Amino acid sequence: MADLEPLLRDLAPQVLGALVRHYGDFDAAEDAVQEALLAAATQWPADGVPDNPRGWLITVASRARIAAWRKDTARERREETAARLSTAEGPAPRRDDTLTLLLLCCHPALTPASQVALTLRAFGGLTTAEIARALLVPEATVAQRISRAKQQIRAAGARFTLPPPEELPARLAAVLHVLYLIFNEGYTASSGQRLHRVELSAEAIRLARQLHTRLPGAGEVAGLLALMLLTDARRPARTRADGALVPLAEQDRSRWDRAAIAEGVDLVSAALTTTAVGPYQPQAAIAAVHDEAPTAADTDWRQILGLYDALDRVAPGPMVTLNRVVAVAMVHGPPAGLDALAAAAPALEGHHRVAAVRAHLLEMAGDRAGAQAAYEQAARQTLSEPERAYLAARAAQTST
Known part of the structure; x- marks a missing residue:
């Protein structure tokens, strides 16, 4: 199964995209895709990977979706969708819907937190429990975000189609922002015991690679x-x-x-x-x-x-300003950096990195007492245990 996991993770959003485009029901399509992935994980190790694994998964997922539909006792709904379902077991479509799926997950009606959760679930293939562990939030919170996101997409009347050309740049910007957030949280966790959450940063890189391949x-x-x-x-x-x-x-x-x-x-x-x-x-x-x-x-x-x-x-933005302050100090000296930081401080205060940069510049300038106090302030403000330990150690070093 370990050898199949990368293949299944790559194919999952393609299969989900095909079913959502065909049936227009995100929840039911996702359930059907999960059944197909489970069937593949069970059958392929014994029978071998089929010549067209994507087509195999789409066919099996379509059958699962039809079976679920047949259990529906609402005659009116069955009649309304019968025409579409009649072609479900035809040849698997060749088109790749992953870009459309990613744009749907990052629909402007959703909050950034919901966009991140839905992207990791639908496009990244992570379970609700895996997303909760990665983001360090309760599983119920992630489940609620995903459920609300699907409801908001439905309420917004979003269709599973690429947006018109004039809307694509803004929608693509939202997708990139979501991937950027996922990567940053994986590379420098905002809280908790670990500095890195490799599963998040690796997933962001994988999704960015897929997006680059398509664009x-x-x-x-x-x-x-x-x-x-x-x-x-x-x-x-x-x-x-x-x-x-x-x-x-x-x-x-x-x-x-x-x-x-x-x-x-x-x-x-x-x-x-x-x-x-x-x-x-x-x-x-x-x-x-x-x-x-x-x-x-x-x-x-x-x-x-x-x-x-x-x-x-x-x-x-605040972080651009803060990082530029460091560059100013490295080029023009610590006093110039401290002046630039003081000028920008009203828009930056409250974040532990502001105090950390101030401490670093004061240490460069030879103000050990000021640096110690600033390092201690930064250590109190951060929620990351590795960063807190590092900042506390720097504070101790400047006091000796």
Whole structure:
């Protein structure tokens, strides 16, 4: 079964998309697909993978959907759908509905939390329990989000079709944002005992790859995939054996994934030279500058500052401002960074990373007492245990 799992995970959204397009009932289609996947997991190890596994799954899922329909005692509903069901056991359609399915999961009627949960369930193939564990929320909460999302999609009158061309950019932006949220939560968990939730970051990369395959000319899709690859490449060196956080400047760069870095650099280089610039390409370019530096001292901070200036023009935001402050300090010195942080502070206060950056700049400037207090503040504010431990350790080091 372990050998079949990647294949089934890749095929699941294609099969679900085909059934939703054909029947228009998300819940019933999802149940039928789960039956088909279970049948495949049971039969294929013994009988072998069929020549057309996607068609096999669509056929079995369609039969399960018909069987469920036949149990329905509402004569009127049966009569209304009979014409559509009569063709369900024909040849499996060749069209790929995964992009349409992903756009449906990220429908604008849904909240970001619901978009994330529904995407992981329908497109990523994760169970409700797996999503709950990954997001560190109760299983009942995830189930409620998914159920409400389906109801909201139905209430909005959403149809299983690609949106018109004028709506596609906004809908695609929502999809990319959801994948970005999933990756970030996996790479740096916002709370809990673990720094990484690899199952989330790996799933985000997998989905971004599929999206890039379907939209190879979309620069922002390439930029997001590049950003994920270039960031995740550092993960092996980001923690010690005991789980303690290792900051970027102190990481063993020989442990970084060079193949992922090379792929990410190629992707972002092509996107920057051939497509319009959005929020993800500059972030990927910044990650590339970090990853290509042989040592932390070799980092081209002037180039990074220029890229943050470009990012601030196309996608301004609190975290962009905060990261740019660090680049200012590295180029122009800690006092300049502290001045930039003070100017931006009213819009940034409350997040533990603000205090962490202030502590780092104060330590660079030689103000050990101020740095200690700021590190202690940041440690109190974060909900991540690995980050709290790291910040507390930095506070202790500056006090000696």
